[in-house]
Amino acid sequence: MxxxxxxxxxxxxxxxxxxxxxxxxxxxxxxxxxxxxxxxxxxxxxxxxxxxxxxxxxxxxxxxxxxxxxxxxxxxxxxxxxxxxxxxxxxxxxxxxxxxxxxxxxxxxxxxxxxxxxxxxxxxxxxxxxxxxxxxxxxxxxxxxxxxxxxxxxxxxxxxxxPKPVAEELPGLRSGLPxxxxxxxxxxxxRATRPARLTRLAWKTGKAFFDVRRVRQSTPAGNAALPLTTPRTSLNQAITAHRRVAFSTISLDDVKRVKNALETTVNDVVLAICTGALRQYLIDGDELPDDPLVATVPVSVQGAQVKSANKVSAMFVALPCRVDDPVKRLLTIRDSTKGAKEEHKALGAEVLLDWAEHATPNLFSAAARAYTRFRLAEHHRPIHSLVISNVPGPDFPIYLGGSRLVAGFPLGPVMDGAGLNITVMSYRGTLNWGLMACRETVPGLDRLAGYIPAALEELLSSAGLDPATPVGVAPGPDRRAPVG
Amino acid sequence: MxxxxxxxxxxxxxxxxxxxxxxxxxxxxxxxxxxxxxxxxxxxxxxxxxxxxxxxxxxxxxxxxxxxxxxxxxxxxxxxxxxxxxxxxxxxxxxxxxxxxxxxxxxxxxxxxxxxxxxxxxxxxxxxxxxxxxxxxxxxxxxxxxxxxxxxxxxxxxxxxxPKPVAEELPGLRSGLPxxxxxxxxxxxxRATRPARLTRLAWKTGKAFFDVRRVRQSTPAGNAALPLTTPRTSLNQAITAHRRVAFSTISLDDVKRVKNALETTVNDVVLAICTGALRQYLIDGDELPDDPLVATVPVSVQGAQVKSANKVSAMFVALPCRVDDPVKRLLTIRDSTKGAKEEHKALGAEVLLDWAEHATPNLFSAAARAYTRFRLAEHHRPIHSLVISNVPGPDFPIYLGGSRLVAGFPLGPVMDGAGLNITVMSYRGTLNWGLMACRETVPGLDRLAGYIPAALEELLSSAGLDPATPVGVAPGPDRRAPVG
Structure with missing residues (x-):
């Protein structure tokens, strides 16, 4: 137990x-x-x-x-x-x-x-x-x-x-229900030991926010995005229980060529491709906002001293959809993620984990239910536009029961007020994109997925690089090298 | 609206x-x-x-x-x-x-x-x-x-x-939400008009129960089954959200041969086949009870003067699983359904419909939720053992978009404390059986479905009739006569 x-x-x-x-x-x-x-x-x-x-x-x-x-x-x-x-x-x-x-x-x-x-x-x-x-x-x-x-x-x-060795008894779980x-x-x-720990946590949090303010004053204004500053678009509505899913695949080598040419990171290029695709999607709906969208980007905090399946925190990144030039969009994002990382470091990875540890279950649940029930997501400025998550995958072939993995598309949850999640995972020279959306609020999800290769193409051409390598959605097992 | x-x-x-x-x-x-x-x-x-x-x-x-x-x-x-x-x-x-x-x-x-x-x-x-x-x-x-x-x-x-003529505007529904x-x-x-109607209903109900008592006293004891007298078996547990389904098909002509030979109804033969199959299932589990099972059998009350999608009431029928002889089982059931029909007539088809009309929504829901939550189904004598429903279907071929119906298996809901529903529908010389059960409490549903043709076989042989006509689960379209 x-x-x-x-x-x-x-x-x-x-x-x-x-x-x-x-x-x-x-x-x-x-x-x-x-x-x-x-x-x-x-x-x-x-x-x-x-x-x-x-x-x-x-x-x-x-x-x-x-x-x-x-x-x-x-x-x-x-x-x-x-x-x-x-x-x-x-x-x-x-x-x-x-x-x-x-x-x-x-x-x-x-x-x-x-x-x-x-x-x-x-x-x-x-x-x-x-x-x-x-x-x-x-x-x-x-x-x-x-x-x-x-x-x-x-x-x-x-x-x-x-064959793998047979496991011993399951650790940490006792047979039967307690x-x-x-x-x-x-x-x-x-409960009895909680007050002392809460006092320590309040002190730590106060100090962390002070550190964040210091970082924000010493770096150029406007670099890091702030939650609750994102413009409302059709993506920001109360969601239903129903989902749509779409997939896309692009070449990881192409992404790395852009990264190297412009001295950014793979993650920044992923965010820039999202920005390009979302820009086109918002133009289609005649709703391109003046302000940048704000994406929540989960950050792994594996070093944190908390025993938890989820060792994760989040940074907020501005996606400048209004900017016309693809390269300029990428460089703006690079600056924004730099700022976000500094702030994230100042706040301390463990503060979010620690607060979650001490909030009471009933408070959490009551808030979540009330939020959904009264469609509160539609009555305040959206917290963020969407969640974008980028997970590194293996660059060698893997097998399940002898069958070789061709492509794996990850899918993350959507939330009230932000009905779109884009999660990306690399595998053997490809980047596989899984788009998850609320069925009713994001009906054009297939179209958005189709803009992902186009956004990479546009970025390559704007950076003066060769056109994109064509990649099928499920590339053949022997596309890159003969295996096993 | x-x-x-x-x-x-x-x-x-x-x-x-x-x-x-x-x-x-x-x-x-x-x-x-x-x-x-x-x-x-x-x-x-x-x-x-x-x-x-x-x-x-x-x-x-x-x-x-x-x-x-x-x-x-x-x-x-x-x-x-x-x-x-x-x-x-x-x-x-x-x-x-x-x-x-x-x-x-x-x-x-x-x-x-x-x-x-x-x-x-x-x-x-x-x-x-x-x-x-x-x-x-x-x-x-x-x-x-x-x-x-x-x-x-x-x-x-x-x-x-x-082509069917195009429909006019939908009757009874107004566009938009009120x-x-x-x-x-x-x-x-x-609410304001309710008290007077409730008084009339209480009077009517009192009279109906008096009539039932009179019927019960004037007919041989033990004929009609009573709810809450059924023995508890593995079928009578609190249910989960998960379902299993199984199908079976037998010849309607065989059922009619039994009906004619023993002067019963098709419905009685269906109930006798259920009894035979359940008897074998309960013997397998070493839980054959002394008392008969009690089945709830929905009865259509199309004559009732109530505007409702559900013009249905129910009778309770005893299924004598303990009786060894298949013909004797059928004749016992025939007597039980006769008694049940008399009582049903005395009670008045509309009383159930009328009470449902006047109970308040909150009372209904609170009771249903409490019943599930505290697993009350396991703490009182089961109301009934299962629901058995018999719906007449067409005896001529029907089509959906040009495709010919081969077989249709109906499936009804299961309830807390009675995790099995058997629904039967006839179509072109066959009887198609749909068995629906709680996944966890009735794991042997396939086995039970397999006992249905065997129970018919046993009944034919015990009545001195020819063996059953073999019928596949999904009989070919031209098995009986060339069509269209």
Whole structure:
């Protein structure tokens, strides 16, 4: 039995029937590399075996009575692999559009809190005999980086690996559900020790805000973006429970060519491509704002001394959609992220994690529900325009049950007042983009995804570089080099 | 704008996150009869056109503020056909098991109250190029009989029918959502006139119960089953949100042979087959009870003078699982349904409808939620063992967009404390059985479905009749006679 960290628990409190806090991945696999050929039962058996090595797949939440404390993880005594793993198929032609529709449907449904918080769909019927694997995991269990680590448990580096050693008993989880009395006892102890820790935290936070003000005064004004300064667009509405999903793939080499030519980072180029695509999308809707959009960009804080699945904080970056010149847009972003990083350092990575630790569950939940219910997102200046997340992936081929990964598209949650999330992951010379949006407020998501390669093209040409390398949405396994 | 009847509204109040009040149909179609060949877009267009003729597909609920009165139907101003109609596919081999798994998944999800309360899935990838059509409609919109009427709007009697005339404006629904003030005003008027009507109803009900007692005293004891007398079995547990589905098909002619030989009704034979299958299922689990199971059997009351989608009442029938001889089981059931019908007549079909009309929304909902939350279903004698519903279907071929219906399997909701629903519908010389169950409490549903043809076989042989006619689960279109 293990207590959730405050930030992990916050992801459960913030969830409402229309705001789902799961993260997903839509992956395309080539099963021609499977020794003896692909079958659903083989993959099911492999996943079952590997689960024994990753306790997070078999643990479920228990709430403390009267929600006096954050919930606990316990091993699910009724764990049933066939509830979590499902076999499915796409209608013909089984292309990326059919996959996106399937994934949009899966992501529109909240995970069941009475079970371990994950689902995995094996999707057959993709073009060229390929297999889709759609995973959906609750954010309280995983963030981008810990998700990648977790998947390394499930995936292999070759098509026919040696069997992994059998896991010992699951650490940190006790069989069976704890009694309410045990949970209450622990909550009372946690409450008793809280005031002293809160005093220390208040002191630390005050100092951190003072540091931020100092940074802001000593650096050029306007570099770092501020939350609640973003202009309202069609992206900033109260959301429904329903999602749309779209995918795009571009060449990582092209992105690096831009990065090197203009002395920026891959992350800055990703943000510039988002800016270009969003600019065109907003022009289409005749709603290009004068002020820059503000993106929340999650930052990993792996060094932080907090035991939590989510070691993550966030910086705010201005996306200058109004600027006409693609290179100028990128250089503006570079300055903005520099400022944001300084501020983020001054604030201290752990302050957000620490506050999440001490807020009470009931306060969090009541606020989240009231926010959704009264559609408050439509009554104040939006906090941010969207979330953009950039997760590094492997640059070597990986396998699931012998099938080789062709492309993996990550998908993050959307929020009330910001109905779009763009998450990007690299894999073997490509950058794969997963766009997740509220179905009703962002109906043109496919169009926006189509602007992503165009925005890269525009950036290359404006920087005087060669045109973009054409990359299919699901590149062939032997496009770059013969493998295994 | 139209107010829901009390019984229709009750189906919305009784719904909880684990107790879903939708009715479904899993139909298998043969698309070889489509002029010019099948395509998803053709079916989508046909359904869109026909929707204009059936207002229930485009109306949604609005709640009265503070739930002072039953909700109203209004036309959905944001109606989007692509939300309600979805294209899907089954993994190979696309047999009845894969279809059942898909349908179980669809039925595990509550309908979204903010939209018109229906979904339709066109399922490709069935064996032999067949097409599945899975519909899911909220019970507050439809009962078995009105559902059949509604489908006649959607279906045709030939593969290439003349176009239907374009519908005029939808009756009874006004465009746009009403204001809270309008809804409140109406609720206040309804409340003011309620006391007089309640007095009349109480008088009528008292008289009805007196009549029931008279019937009970004048007929042989033990004939009619009583609710809350059923023995507890594994079927009677608190349910989860998750469903399993299974199908079975038998020959209607065989059922009629039994009916004629023993002078009973088709409904009695259906109940006897259920009894035989359940007997074997309970013997497997070593839990065959001494007392008969009690089934709730919905009865259509189309004559009732109530404006309601659900013109339905219920009788309670004893299923003598303990009795060894199949013919004796059937004759016992015949006596029980006779008694139940007398009592039902004495009670008056409209009393249930009338009480539902006058109970307040908040009382209904609070009771339903408390019942689920405290798992009360496990703390009193079960009300009944299961629901068995028998709906007459067409005995001639019907078509959807040119595809000929091969078989239609109806599925009804399950309830806390009774995790199994068996619904049966006839079509062209076959009886198609849809079994719906709570996924966790009835894990052996496939096995139970397999006992249905065996129970018919046993009944025929015990009555000295020829063995059963073999019928596939999805019989070929030309099994009985060449058509069209």
């Amino acid at each position: 293990e207590r959730l960290s405050g930030l992990d628990a916050a992801f459960t409190y913030l969830e409402t029937p229309s705001l789902h806090m799961h993260v997903s991945m839509a992956a395309v696999f080539d099963p021609t590399t499977v020794p003896g050929g692909y079958s659903y039962d083989k993959v099911r058996e492999l996943v079952s075996e590997r689960l024994a090595r990753a306790p997070i797949f078999r643990r479920r939440l228990v709430q403390v009575p009267f929600r006096l404390d954050h919930p606990y993880w316990v091993e699910d005594p009724a764990f049933d692999i066939d509830y979590h793993m499902r076999r499915a198929a796409l209608p013909a032609p089984g292309g990326i559009e059919e996959l996106a529709e399937f994934v949009g449907d899966v992501c529109s449904r909240q995970l069941d809190r009475s079970k371990p918080l994950w689902e995995m769909y094996l999707v057959e019927g993709l073009a060229d005999g390929r297999i889709g694997v759609v995973t959906k995991i609750h954010h309280c269990t995983i963030d981008g980086v810990s998700g990648a680590e977790l998947l390394s448990e499930l995936f292999d580096l070759e098509a026919d690996p040696a 009694s309410d009395l045990v949970l209450l006892g622990r909550a009372v102890v946690a | 139209e107010r829901l009847s009390g019984l229709d509204a009750a189906f919305t109040y009784l719904e909880t996150p684990s107790l879903h009040m939708h009715v479904s149909m899993a139909a298998v179609f043969d698309p070889t009869t489509v002029p010019g060949g099948y395509s998803y877009d053709k079916v989508r267009e046909l359904v869109s056109e026909r929707l204009a003729r059936a207002p229930i597909f485009r109306r949604r609920l609005v709640q009265v503020p503070f739930r002072l009165d039953h909700p109203y139907w209004v036309e959905d101003p944001a109606f989007d056909i692509d939300y309600h109609m979805r294209r899907a596919a089954l993994p190979a081999p696309g047999g009845i098991e894969e279809l059942a798994e898909f349908v179980g998944d669809v039925c595990s999800r509550q309908l979204d109250r903010s939209k018109p309360l229906w979904e339709m899935y066109l399922v490709e990838g069935l064996a032999d190029g067949r097409i599945g059509v899975v519909t899911k409609i909220h019970h507050c919109t439809i009962d078995g009989v009105s559902g059949a009427e509604l489908l006649s709007e959607l279906f045709d009697l030939e593969a290439d029918p003349a 204001s809270d003030l309008v809804l409140l005003g109406r609720a206040v008027v309804a």
